[in-house]
Amino acid sequence: MAIIEARGLTKIYSAKTGPVHALDGLDLTVPKGTVQGLLGPNGAGKTTAVKVLTTLIKPTDGEASVAGLDVVREAKAVRRSIGVSGQYAAVDENLTGFENLDMVGRLYHLGKKESRRRATELIEMFELTAAQNRPVKGFSGGMRRRIDLAGALVTRPEILFLDEPTTGLDPRSRLGMWDVIKNLVSDGTTVLLTTQYLEEADQLADNIAVIDGGKVIAEGTSDELKARIGGHRIELTIIDAADAGAAREALARHGAGEPRSSGDRRTMEVPVEEGAIALQRVLTDLSEAGVQLHDAGIRRPTLDDVFLKLTGRIAEEDEATNEAELEKTT
Amino acid sequence: MSVVTEQGTPGSSSGSPLAQWFSDGWIATRRNLIKIKRVPDILVFTILQPIMFVLLFSQVYAGAMAIDNYTSFLMAGIFAQTVIFGSTYSGSAMAQDLKEGIIDRFRTLPMSTSAVLIGRTNGDLMINGISMLIMMGTGWLVGWRVTTSFWGLLGGISLLLLFAYAFSWVMALLGMSVRSPEVINNASFMILFPLTFISNAFVPLHTLPTVLRNIAEWNPVSALVQSARVLFGNTDPSFPPPTSWTLQNPVITIIIGIVLMLLIFVPLCIRKFGSISSR
Structure with missing residues (x-):
């Protein structure tokens, strides 16, 4: 049974340059108890989609339901069954970690005693006991995120929305956050997670929807998507641009597609099937041809690759339409 | 680590919608009180x-003013100016909350829509209440006296605080629309400073040049100051009577304004x- 369902969601903002379609007919179906990843660059519509599904903004057109409840007409009931943790830790800087969680519990109408008990429990779970009575102002980025995520879990919601939960975190905090999310998932919570990182979606999501221009352009499991992207590729940088021809030839010989060169023609790459074997062969050829290398290696698929494959464009080009800018104009 | 052990039942220990509304308002107010602390x-x-x-005003200006008891005259003006500026916190705080994203958190909770605003404006009321007490104490020390009655004092204080409370809602709307705490702070200073000075707050109206006097007579701040002066018994009978309806009926004017x-x-x-x- 689908616990999150969106049909033709459209959100149009009026900006100075004309109407902007932040969502342009987004369809999404998330079965109960699964983790759905929304993958896309800045401005793809991920945050807008989460905002509509979490009742923060009303769609211009289309319908969405969460836990069988309409997000526009039954917004308040939807709010009782969801937990939301955003891209920016939405906590009160002046309150302590404990006070923040206690406040959220009280606003869910859990009652004084239960709110305190739950706040203490969450503080322990997220290993913030030592800092629980300090104002959040003094917390590190990772600690703030943890308090924010804890705030989303106060009522043990059956559906959890995580909007870029690790953006801006250092690698160690990111791994910690992944562990926390994996634990939630094993307990049966349905999670909708947005991310810019393929690796994150790969680690956490059962099913991934790639979003661009406000709609889903591809959907599938991590493996299915990777198969479409073409798996690994070899990337190398030569020292002398005069060797570019020879290097391209070697890549074309052992690669599974057409080699692609960067602007200065010294860095180039090609998709490959068996990464290690292909790399060995390319390196042998290059050393025989006397081509000197600055760098060479196997690269894992990145979001850029997904985008290039699916849209024929590089992901960064889309960042010009930043969602943050759009929001300000409304 | 097991985070989700059972499905929660938010609202189970809640009670009636009215009780929830009071509870939400109080929780949001408490947040602002902690912030003051x-x-x-x-x-x-x-x-x-x-x-x-x-x-400063009572000691520096008193000698230069051709008023017998400048301190008595002055206090209502200082009260009014201080509480009006106190109301601007709601503007910058709402803008700040939007900026920090906590408004998104509140809006995804099944709480009353008005609670955050009620909590915020209550926070201003608390700030202004503290300021009023401090000012009254300091004023008393430098010779300010209420010459009417306890009820006059209570009425005057209530009008000042209620007016400021209502003004907090104006500022809250501005804060949510402008979305920049810095702009709110600077703009309120640029607008409220002249507004409180081109009034009867610090000088008698008959001493102003005609153009300014006309503005000042219809300035709502003048009506607020005048109503406090009347209720405290701090008016100076030697001044020419005001010509605008709002200053002739200051208490009614301010009550209408608040409503x-x-x-x-x-x-x-x-x-x-x-x-x-x-x-």
């Missing part, structure tokens, strides 16, 4: 600035809050 700037501004203003501000801006604020989102 924890942010030193607010406390300093709330306590020291009123003392400074009362002392109008609340009737217009409370619903506008709640409507705005129901559709705003950070970033």
Whole structure:
């Protein structure tokens, strides 16, 4: 049974340059108890989609339901069954970690005693006991995120929305956050997670929807998507641009597609099937041809690759339409 | 680690919608009270600035003013100016909350739509209440006396605080619309400073040049100051009587003003809050 369902969601903002379609007919179906990843660059519509599904903004057109409840007409009931943790830790800087969680519990109408008990429990779970009575102002980025995520879990919601939960975190905090999310998932919570990182979606999501221009352009499991992207590729940088021809030839010989060169023609790459074997062969050829290398290696698929494959464009080009800018104009 | 052990039942120990509304409003108010306690700037501004203003104006200007008891005349003006500036916190705080994203958190909770705003404006009321007490104490020390009755004192204080409370809702709407705490702070200073000075707050109206006097006579701040002066018994009978209706009937004017501000801006604020989102 689908616990999150969106049909033709459209959100149009009026900006100075004309109407902007932040969502342009987004369809999404998330079965109960699964983790759905929304993958896309800045401005793809991920945050807008989460905002509509979490009742923060009303769609211009289309319908969405969460836990069988309409997000526009039954917004308040939807709010009782969801937990939301955003891209920016939405906590009160002046309150302590404990006070923040206690406040959220009280606003869910859990009652004084239960709110305190739950706040203490969450503080322990997220290993913030030592800092629980300090104002959040003094917390590190990772600690703030943890308090924010804890705030989303106060009522043990059956559906959890995580909007870029690790953006801006250092690698160690990111791994910690992944562990926390994996634990939630094993307990049966349905999670909708947005991310810019393929690796994150790969680690956490059962099913991934790639979003661009406000709609889903591809959907599938991590493996299915990777198969479409073409798996690994070899990337190398030569020292002398005069060797570019020879290097391209070697890549074309052992690669599974057409080699692609960067602007200065010294860095180039090609998709490959068996990464290690292909790399060995390319390196042998290059050393025989006397081509000197600055760098060479196997690269894992990145979001850029997904985008290039699916849209024929590089992901960064889309960042010009930043969602943050759009929001300000409304 | 097991985070989700059972499905929660939010609202199970809640009670009636009215009880929830009170509870939500109180929780949001408590948040703002904690902020007053924890942010030193607010406390300093709330306590020291009123003392400074009362002392500076009463001691520096008293001699230059051709008024027998300038301190008595002055106090209502300082009260009014301080509480009006106290109301601007709601503007910058709402803008700040939007910026920090906590409004998004609140809006995804099944809480009353008005609670955050009620908590915020209550926070201003608390700040202004503290400022009023400090100013009254300092004023009393430098010779300010209420010559009417306890009820006159209570009436005057209530009007000042209620007017400022209603004005907090105006500022809250501005804060949610402008979305920049810095702009709110600078703009309120640029607008409120002249507004409080081109009034009867610090000088008798008959001493002003004609153009300014006309503005000052219809300035709502003048009516607020005048109503406090009347209720405290701090008017100077040697001044020519005011010519504008608002100053001839200051208490009624201010009561109408308070009711109008609340009737217009409370619903506008709640409507705005129901559709705003950070970033």
